[in-house]
Amino acid sequence: MSAIKKVLIVGGGSAGWITAAYMNSALNGRKTMVEITLVESASIGRIGVGEATVPTIRQVLQSVGISETEFMKKTDASFKQAIRFDDWHRIGDGGYYHPFQRRPMARIDRAGADWLMSDRSVPYAETVSVQPAFSDLGLSPRMGGSKDFGSPFPYAYHMDAEKFADYLRDISVTRGVAHYIDDVTDIEQAENGDITAVKTKGGLSLEADLFIDCTGFASLLSGKTLDTDFTDYGQWLLCDRAVAMRVPYDAYYPGEVKPYTTATALSHGWKWDIGLTDRRGVGYVYSSQFLSDDEAETQLRAHEGAHTEGLEARRLKFRVGMRPQPWTKNCVAIGLSGGFIEPLESTGLYLIEFAAITLCEHFPFGEITEPLSKRFNEIMGSRYSEILDFINMHYCLTKRDDTDFWREVQKDERITDSLKAKFDFWRFKPPSHSDFDDQLRLFSHQSYEYILYGMDFQVADGVLPPGDNAPPLIPADVRNIVEAGKTRLPRHADFLSQTLGRRVGA
Ligand SMILES: Cc1cc2nc3c(=O)[nH]c(=O)nc-3n(C[C@H](O)[C@H](O)[C@H](O)COP(=O)(O)OP(=O)(O)OC[C@H]3O[C@@H](n4cnc5c(N)ncnc54)[C@H](O)[C@@H]3O)c2cc1C
Structure with missing residues (x-):
């Protein structure tokens, strides 16, 4: 077998075009190492949602080498610095933020414990992050005049899903990715099960060494052709429609x-x-x-x-769950074809970015691919398990009992075992850095704390020293940066209007 170098991506949604754009820049930067082709259907539409992101998207865009300003203009993008959760704990509870930013912490992070020992009259997030205040004030996370992707504060984007895929398509095609618009109708396989070619309605036969299934929920190659397993998460995440x-x-x-x-x-x-x-x-x-x-x-x-x-x-x-073997034979499922966890923390596009990066890191240039696919599958499996727990937590900590749905999601059997183990442990010690071994994880103990305390999670009695029941202390650096932000950060709509050269949001 010759060295793998021809890649065929089937599907041109966000998954297909993020993968094409990233792979092209990562593997063909100095010299062409892979020949990338993408085929997408004109008649089968994209899912057309997937418009909120997490900050890792900025590194991906930077790696692809695009201008942030151009990207924002082409995709109607705005900035995102947090998620605000309303009515999750109890109806009318005032809501809480999961911001991206958090003040620098010492190795022993006492912020959670200090807050738990206070009278909690100020939301936890406001004691460690400036972004709840910036969000309430409608401020941009970026200052006027700052460089592309430059800001002391982490941020992500909201953007138009269709325009995002179109934008990455245009860039990728200009940079050498071959592109066909046609419906894939048949998949040809070798005796060992490897895919050899896909056939299209228009009469094309597209051969490759590695196939990437980005056909969305259809999962044409991975699911329908290779019949890979699917692990259903429906027991823990009840939502299945939008x-x-x-x-x-x-x-x-x-x-x-x-x-x-x-x-x-x-x-x-x-x-x-x-x-x-x-x-x-x-x-x-x-x-x-x-x-x-x-x-x-x-x-x-x-x-x-x-x-x-x-x-x-x-x-x-939609069906929530994942394919535990997204790389099977010579086919890798990326995007909805490989799995989906509901969009509460905007993790769909993140999982695509992560899969594209991990695939490039494990790209099978040689003949023996099994060690690479095995590790890729392990890494992706850990990401899905991690995100499943994190999303599951938002539901099961609710105190709502106004409908059957909210009563159901709190039941013991609706909580994953690994999340229960975390809760059991955190009854005895607030979350901290050393609770997690996995360096690749998206959600740190800091993210967990934002949700836990936003949902009024309690440690066991006697675990913390007695508190004085005073209002939580807001550290000087948080107070000072919020004050400075009020004068130095532009209003979000003003920043966008200036960047785009037209009035937005009205
Ligand atoms: C309700 C909902 C909300 C979401 N919100 C978010 C969010 O806020 N943030 C986030 O990060 N993610 C979100 N997601 C996930 C996100 O939408 C997807 O991860 C992302 O859009 C990638 O989709 P995709 O490219 O895998 O699939 P699709 O967009 O469905 O693309 C599939 C592609 O395959 C092609 N195709 C299919 N069959 C064939 C065929 N036979 N021949 C040729 N081409 C074919 C189609 O033409 C299309 O180009 C959300 C998902 C849902 C369901």
């Missing part, structure tokens, strides 16, 4: 573009609200065991208000 709308800015948020994602818990799931420059993306993620599609759409429209009249609502079905 209804999504694109809502123009009108009188709703005049002149504002929120610099954070809002996740509001509704009766049988939650609603996302993602502000782009020229519209908002909103959607209701819910459980079909408890709510019909019609009821969900009615609730979403009612929550949004009269301005959604006449706007199209898209209904989406």
Whole structure:
């Protein structure tokens, strides 16, 4: 067998084009090491959601070598510095933030313990991060005049999913990725099960050494052809439907573009609200065991208000879970074809970025690929398990009992064993750095603390020294940076308007 160097990506959604763009820059930077081709269907659409990201996206865009300003213009992007969770703990609880930033900590991090020993009259996140205040004030995480991707504060983006894929397509094609628009109808396999070629409706036969399945939930190569296993997460994550709308800015948020994602818990799931420059993306993620599609759409429209009249609502079905062997034979499933965890923490695009990077790191140039695929699968499996626990935590710590759905998600059998083990341990000690061995993880103990304390998680009695029941101390650096931000950071909508050269958000 010759060295693997021809790659065929099937599918041109965010997964296909992130993989193509990243692989092309990572492997073909100095000299061409792989020949990349992507085929996508014009008749089978993209999923068209997936508009909130996490900060790792910036490293990916930088690695691909694109201009941040151009990217933002082409994809109607805005900044995101946190997720705000409303009504998750109890209805009308005031909400809490999971910000990206946190003040530098000493090796022994006492912030959580100190807060638990206080009267908790200030939300935990406000005692360790400046971004809840910046979010409330509608401030941009970037200062005017700063360089592309440059800011002392971590941030990600909200962006138009279709325009993002189109933008990466244009860049990739200009830089040498071959592109076909055609429907894949047949897959040819060798006797050992390897895929040898895909056939298209238009009569093409596309051969490759390595195939990347980015066909979304269809999972045409990995699922339908190679019949790889699927581990269902439905026991722990009950939501399996979404209804999504694109809502123009009108009188709703005049002149504002929120610099954070809002996740509001509704009766049988939650609603996302993602502000782009020229519209908002909103959607209701819910459980079909408890709510019909019609009821969900009615609730979403009612929550949004009269301005959604006449706007199209898209209904989406999904299965939560993952393929434990996303790299099987000579085919790697990336994106929805390889798995999906519901979008509460915007991890879909992150998992794609992560898979693309990990695949490049383990790219099979030689004849023996098994050690590489084995390790790739282990690494991806850990990412899914990690994210499953983190999302599961948002539901099972709720105190809501207003519907069957919220009563159900708190039940013992709805909590993963590994999350239960974490809870059991954290009853005796607030989360800290050394609780996690896995250096590749997305969510550190800091992220866990934002959610745990936002949801009023309690340590066992007597575990901490007695507190004085005084208001939590907000450290001087947090207070000073918030004050400085008020004068030095532009309003988010103003920064975007200036960057784009036109008024946004109104
Ligand atoms: C309700 C919901 C909300 C989400 N929100 C977020 C979020 O906020 N943040 C986030 O990071 N992620 C989110 N995600 C996940 C995110 O949308 C996906 O991870 C991302 O869009 C990647 O999708 P994809 O490219 O795998 O699939 P798709 O976008 O479905 O693309 C599939 C591609 O395969 C092609 N294709 C299919 N069959 C064939 C065929 N036979 N021949 C040729 N081509 C074919 C299609 O034409 C298309 O180009 C969300 C997902 C859902 C369901």
